[in-house]
Amino acid sequence: MKEFFKVTDLEHTLKYSAVFPNVGTEFITLHEALGRILADDIVSDINLPDFARSTMDGYAVKASSTFGATEESPAYLTVKGTVEMGKPAAFSIKSGEVARISTGGMLPDGSDSVIMVEYTEVIDKKNIEIYRSVAPGQHVLQIGEDLKEGNNVLLCGQKLRPQEIGLLAALGKDSVKVYKKPVIGIISTGDEIIPINNMPDKGRIRDINTYTLSSLVQKAGGIPVTYGIVGDDFDALLEKCSIAIAHSDMVLISGGSSVGTRDLTVEVLSSLPDSDIMVHGISISPGKPTILARAGDKAIWGLPGHVLSAMIVFGIVIRPFIEKISGLSPQYKKELRIPALLSRNISSAQGRIDYIRVRLIEKNGIEWAEPVLGKSGLISNLTKADGLIEIGINTEGLDKGSKVWVIPV
Amino acid sequence: MKEFFKVTDLEHTLKYSAVFPNVGTEFITLHEALGRILADDIVSDINLPDFARSTMDGYAVKASSTFGATEESPAYLTVKGTVEMGKPAAFSIKSGEVARISTGGMLPDGSDSVIMVEYTEVIDKKNIEIYRSVAPGQHVLQIGEDLKEGNNVLLCGQKLRPQEIGLLAALGKDSVKVYKKPVIGIISTGDEIIPINNMPDKGRIRDINTYTLSSLVQKAGGIPVTYGIVGDDFDALLEKCSIAIAHSDMVLISGGSSVGTRDLTVEVLSSLPDSDIMVHGISISPGKPTILARAGDKAIWGLPGHVLSAMIVFGIVIRPFIEKISGLSPQYKKELRIPALLSRNISSAQGRIDYIRVRLIEKNGIEWAEPVLGKSGLISNLTKADGLIEIGINTEGLDKGSKVWVIPV
Incomplete structure (x- = not known):
């Protein structure tokens, strides 16, 4: 009878990810930061906005000047001037006065709210009438209402989406400290596997897994480095494995589909210096004959040869390990289901x-x-x-x- | 009273995407193809597999040799030899004979099915007993069962996920014809906007939109090219716009938030050679003051200055236009909701x-x-x-x- 290996359940397998350390960090420009993982908390060093800012086109006003204004009984107000975009007004606003202001403009001293242009009528160059009252603070973004100086606004381990990139831009962070992308070595094994640009003889099959696994590594935020195909040969696989481990943060060996290749992979992994086999078989289907070994502080996987099995094992088991060493915090792993x-x-x-x-x-x-x-x-x-x-x-x-x-x- | 522009509804706005032609095509290596859009149908030039292939570890056999075998009354069969991985067997299988075979191995002539190793027992070097019968074809992938020679297996306009990359690898396509990534020019406007590495004076704000829009363009499969910030100046904006159009497949002008900047954008877009304003306002919120213009065969957008509005307009309106010119077929636009x-x-x-x-x-x-x-x-x-x-x-x-x-x- 075939030897049945003692399988580990998925939950236990995933817990082993804690064993492997995070990759190092690097500084990159904000333009390169999409999808990367923050390696520092981000503290706001400014108030945003740092001036009371209009959120509408209209007139800056003291709210008290508008109280009681209606369609039937409009209030008449004097236009003191126009707030230019990008600078403070040279004047201030007193009771009964307004200043033309655009969305994003800075409220002049003395004003505390904005009346929307829709509720006003120009009488002449110097006077308008208004049909509604406004409350103090209406249509105004207050100082620090978006971001407060000294507050933690993004956290180490957070993945950067376009909106987080925007927030970093608002803070002037043109360079950000992120975790490096982990380098994932990929080796294909099996006497029946040939490079994809060859035409297969009878009994042979092209190396599909190198390509699917490379793509999956890219999607998971890693850098795939491919090491080609190794036949079912102990010395050749050991040598290739040693090279891959030396140059990668993690290694995937996509086993030929035969039991012989799987056994060989286990033998090779056991022979690596400072190594142990942590998982030999996982209670999932497809994907049961998956091997997880440790060599030094790096994870090495023996994956099933079937492309479907390999892809499923990658998505369910390996991706969480890549995310772990990428520095991604569990709270940001929110999976779309x-x-x-x-x-x-x-x-x-x-x-x-x-x-x-x-x-x-x-x-x-x-x-x-x-x-x-x-x-x-x-x-x-x-x-x-x-x-x-x-x-x-x-x-x-x-x-x-x-x-x-x-x-x- | 403020002039209200006549808004277009979302459905009509999206229909204008048909006006704009697809970008050109290019050949890239399969390693670079993840997320790209196929620019050709892919026809299989092989049968996959092109030999009857075992899907289990066990013994290749004529199914008729196993009929009636049970735990109580096993069948005794003679082992003819071992199928080596990657080559045809040198022998054939007759009634009463089996050959050791691994998953992925090629069935020897005469055999038509595989009995799993779990249901067998080795008697001696030359003989096994089996406890179950198999049906003809069981645990065998037939010639062409996965892909048939001459069949269309992927379609022009399809986006390449890891599984499609795997299929291309199986066919030996180490180079694929895809649509180019569209180049999207990004211009920020508004007198109040400053580069992000500057500290804003009162009334000014950093250029958030260039960064959020660049990230969104990347996510949508485009290449963002940023053209910096232009103040509220007709000539300067017209010049920057003309340069951006000449070097891009589409241009996004992220308007300052003021009505003045918006009006300026419309004026500039109307002044471009061979241009017209197709949409001036969309009945969505946020995002109403969005402008779509055509210059030659390229789309130019005037986007609201508010970062939230700009991001929503991008996701709902602009991304479908980028997907259209990227060659993505509507049937592959399946959105995750x-x-x-x-x-x-x-x-x-x-x-x-x-x-x-x-x-x-x-x-x-x-x-x-x-x-x-x-x-x-x-x-x-x-x-x-x-x-x-x-x-x-x-x-x-x-x-x-x-x-x-x-x-x-």
Whole structure:
């Protein structure tokens, strides 16, 4: 009988990520910062705005000058002048006076609110009438109302989206300290694997995994470095592995699909200096024959050879490890999962988590998750899927209409 | 009274995207292809696999040799040899014979199925017993079962995810024809705007929009080229605009927030050779004072100065235009929208589509969309949002508990 390795469950496997240290940090320009992970808390060194700022086009005014103004009984006010954009007014506003102001303009001394141009009528060059009253502070952004000097506004470990980039621009941070992108070495193994620019002889297959894994590493914020294909040869794999580890923050060995290649990978990983095999098999399907080893302070993975299995293991298991060493804080790992209803019954084995490819289909305002059928090795089927659903370890299957959470792929 | 421009509704605005031609195409290596848009249909020039391939570790066999085998009454079979990975077997299989085979191995002539190693027992070097029968074709991927020679497997206009990259690798496409990334020129205007590495005097504000828009362009698959800040000056803006148009596929002018700057932008856009103003105001909020002009065959946008408004207009209106000229087919524009329940009542004006920032919060398996409160100009609030919800043009508001679709930001 085949030897069954003792599998580790997913939760325990994911906990091992804490073992591996974060990559180093670097300074980059703000233009390069999209999608990067902050390596410092950001404290605001200014009040934003640092002047009372109009949020409307209209007239700056003392609110008390407008009290009681209505359509039937407008208030008459004197125009003191115009606030130019980008500078303080040279005058101040007293009771009964207004100043023309644009959105973004700085309120003149003495004024405390803005009356929208829509509720005013020009009488002559020096006088307007207004049809509404305003409250003190209306249509005004107060000093520090957006950002207060001394406040923590972004946190170390936060991923930078366009809006966070905007906030950094507002603070004048043209350079930001971020975690480096982790370098992920990728090795393909298996006697049957050939470079993709070759035409396969009978029995051989092109090296798909180097390309899918490289793409997945890029999507996860890493830098893929590919080390080509190694046959089922202990010395060759050990040598390639040692080189990859020396130059990477993590290494992925995409195993040939045969049990021989898997065994060889385990042997090689066990032979590396200061190494141990942390996980030999995970209770997920597909993806069970996954190996996690440690060499020094770096993680090395033995991945299943099937492209679908390798992709699922990457998304479910390896990506969280890459995010960990990238410095991403757990609170910013918010994963997008789309609730949907299952379109048909699915059976599943207990004792493992099953991942099923699904297509998302909206019918009458209801989002359905429709399993993509077909043998699991088919790359063509993968391109038809929008996401994965998870069937829990203690679940025998799910009925049509069950609520599921779809993980986009 | 202020002049009210005649606004265009969102649907009509989006239809104008058809006016603008796709960018050109280029060949890139497969390693660079993630996220790019295919510019050719891909036809499979091979069968994948092009040999009958085992999907399990076990023994290749004629299914008929296994019929009737059970735990109680196993079948005894002779081991003819081992299938080596990556090559055809030198022997063939007759009735009563098997060959050791690994996942991915090529079935020897005469065999039609694989019996999993779990259901076998080794008797001696030459003989095994098996406890189950297999059906013809079981655990075998047939020739062309994944991809058939001559079939269209990917379509022009399709965006390349890791799984499509894998499929291209399987076909040996180490170079692919894709649409170029559109170059998007970005100009900031307004006398109050200063470069971010300056400390703002009273009344001035740093150039946030150049950075948020650059990031959004990158996320949308474009290449941002920034042209700095231009004051409220007709000649200066016209000159900068002409340069940007000459070097870009589309131009974004992020208006200062004042009505004066907006008017200036319209004047400049109207003065460009072979130009017309297609849209002057869109019935959405925020984002109403958006301008779309055509100069030659390029789109030029006048965007509101408020960072929140500019970001929303980008996501809702401009991104679809960038996707159009990027060659992305409508069928691949599938947008991820997350269904959720609204956590509180929201009012809205009729006659426009309102976009409300929300945070996503899961409570007891239900996803809630919680509006992020605060004045709309606050960049700090933007960083707290996970997405936007849309309140339709004929809706006065939504009640707590209403079903909404969240657009991730």
